[in-house]
Amino acid sequence: MARERDESKRLGILAEAKRLFAERGFHATSVQDIVKGVDLPVGTVYTYFQNKDDIIRTAIDEGWSQFYDEVERACAAEPSPAGRMALIVDSFLPRLLADVEFISLIMSDGLRYTDINDKLERLGALIGSVVNELARERGMTVSLSPKQAITAIAVFFLGSMDTIRVARMAGLSLGERDVMSFIRLVIEGAFRISLPKVAPAESVPPDAGSGS
């Protein structure tokens, strides 16, 4: 839409901001830090963004939409519930886990700058429906109320992210692999299905694997 040159500046600022916010936090990153990392004059930031808050808001919103759109598209293209579940667990969850610092930022400072409500409810509903369909397909009666189901999803999702992040920062001997294998175990146990083994998440490059 805009000139190519301009959009690349905007994206450069966004990428560097995201990187620094994830690394040091929102408050510990100055606007001057961001432009230094991307070799642009300060003023430029205010051509593309209203203010510092707008940078974090945009980074979250754009990352999230890209991610969510892709999840939705991929799920729509996948005929079987089990396949959709495999997609979520094997493809999308690792991508989120690879970007754990930034997702955590979304869940902390981000909450002050974006409305995350809709986003979470849509994602929860999507996962919830996959879960329900899978249960139905497997001839199981869901013993959880809708609210319990959504709670379960939230606890597993946020718990996974947080476990990885805290373990990494605190130097615990728990990693992505352990969390992934635990999640698979839970799902395989709950639905009595067998999810295919996939390449370990560690092979996903940290900044390319996820748009969020």
Add this chain to the structure above:
Amino acid sequence: MARERDESKRLGILAEAKRLFAERGFHATSVQDIVKGVDLPVGTVYTYFQNKDDIIRTAIDEGWSQFYDEVERACAAEPSPAGRMALIVDSFLPRLLADVEFISLIMSDGLRYTDINDKLERLGALIGSVVNELARERGMTVSLSPKQAITAIAVFFLGSMDTIRVARMAGLSLGERDVMSFIRLVIEGAFRISLPKVAPAESVPPDAGSGS
């Protein structure tokens, strides 16, 4: 002979700092903000703490030890594994949940200022042993490896905290009650026991129920 160090001042600073850190984050809270809330001159802070970092570190460390010591004492006094599990779920988890903002601070900014490794490992080990004893008592074979077990505990623990925090901040219609009931469901399902119903956590005053 000189004026004596006034523990109530130290605690006042600590409490106000904890409150503000939880509310706005560490960086967004200035030392002047803290003293303003407790009506003390800036200099006083530096009589009781080395610097701003020392405030957060102390708040975390003291809160954590108080909490952990109490958990340990209560568990030691409780003869049956099921009783210990009930204690954790019905007494200690709600206390943590009541102080969710601050626990989250510990798990984010706090990681840069305290060594949380030991703390988490001790807590994980304690809960792990309760889980194991309960399983043994119930005549069950534990199908999880030790690492899977610790992962499970971390995911449930951190996921519960985070779900409540995010839901609260983002205005989702999920609450402490939902998370508690989910956790009970999981435990009752896993061990085929029935945990007694207790008073809802909401009745616990936010700042008195937990030293953490």
Add this chain to the structure above:
Amino acid sequence: MARERDESKRLGILAEAKRLFAERGFHATSVQDIVKGVDLPVGTVYTYFQNKDDIIRTAIDEGWSQFYDEVERACAAEPSPAGRMALIVDSFLPRLLADVEFISLIMSDGLRYTDINDKLERLGALIGSVVNELARERGMTVSLSPKQAITAIAVFFLGSMDTIRVARMAGLSLGERDVMSFIRLVIEGAFRISLPKVAPAESVPPDAGSGS
């Protein structure tokens, strides 16, 4: 396109800083004092200098180079050793003496912020060579070892500066004129030459006569 760096601001800050440092010392002069004297907001200082140390360092380095370059140029343009000696004694020494407070600052606090080693060795070598050439021209054998010569130069140079400064600050009845006449006496006695009488140094305006 943006506003350009304003060299006059930089020089204004430098001049005011130099004045205040000389008057009260480095530690007793605050950055706010400096900007107050030159009617600029604090922040501006940090556009032109990295920090307070950088101000004193720059003041010393730039002043010294200006001074030294001029001495060197003038000496190179003067054919006879006696003429070079006269130049040093009658033109450059008075300029240093006129700026005695700041030179003293260089020799005290300055030593902690600049590398003065090179500067002094170059100046010492230059004066030393003038002394040697003059001695040779006058058919005298130098009875001082090189180290004794450099010591002599240092003692006379620093002693002159210090005598004037201390006398002025302590209110003694010794002045620039006395020190100058003593130095001339020593040189005239040592080399059996007669240095021309020049205008008294007091006529040199304190801040214009020397860049140092």
Add this chain to the structure above:
Amino acid sequence: MARERDESKRLGILAEAKRLFAERGFHATSVQDIVKGVDLPVGTVYTYFQNKDDIIRTAIDEGWSQFYDEVERACAAEPSPAGRMALIVDSFLPRLLADVEFISLIMSDGLRYTDINDKLERLGALIGSVVNELARERGMTVSLSPKQAITAIAVFFLGSMDTIRVARMAGLSLGERDVMSFIRLVIEGAFRISLPKVAPAESVPPDAGSGS
């Protein structure tokens, strides 16, 4: 006069203050630094001294009187002018040189807190009279006016101190030994006498050799 215990505290504060002032300068040394080094409560300082200025003033005044009294007594006890000169050069000058940082402090910050006028004039007069007597004894006519003589003394004295101090701090390869040998050379040349060689000044312990 006061109780032994008290006087030792006062002297301890004075010694530590002198050490720190010489090392870091007056402004860079806090009162709390001083008491920390001597393990005394802050309040004590204000029992013995009116304020921080009073510490430096006292350190200078007491050190100076002790030193001057001793010089005067020793000179009075020494019958020959040459002996008095030897005393000054070989005994008292090295003691001052050993305490060069503090003497320099006297000559810089010290000038703002003490009246040094009298001290310098008395010392100058004493040295001046030794010089005169020695000249008379050697059958020489003094070719310097009284003011020139006092200037000469000041330049040599302050120049020696400063040369050593600057050389030491700037890392030049000039030392006490060089300065001492230069001073002897000048005196021996001027009076055609031979001063006895003495133990090198480096052997004088830095803090015991001088009361100043």
Add this chain to the structure above:
DNA sequence: GATGAATGAGCATTCATTCAT
């Protein structure tokens, strides 16, 4: 008298944002 906590103005420096160029 001895003590050391209390005090708050003052310090060097940063930073989001503006706006002259």
Add this chain to the structure above:
DNA sequence: AATGAATGAATGCTCATTCAT
């Protein structure tokens, strides 16, 4: 539109001195 110097309130922290104990 692009630039980056300008701005000054705000930051974490220090410190000489006082004074309750």
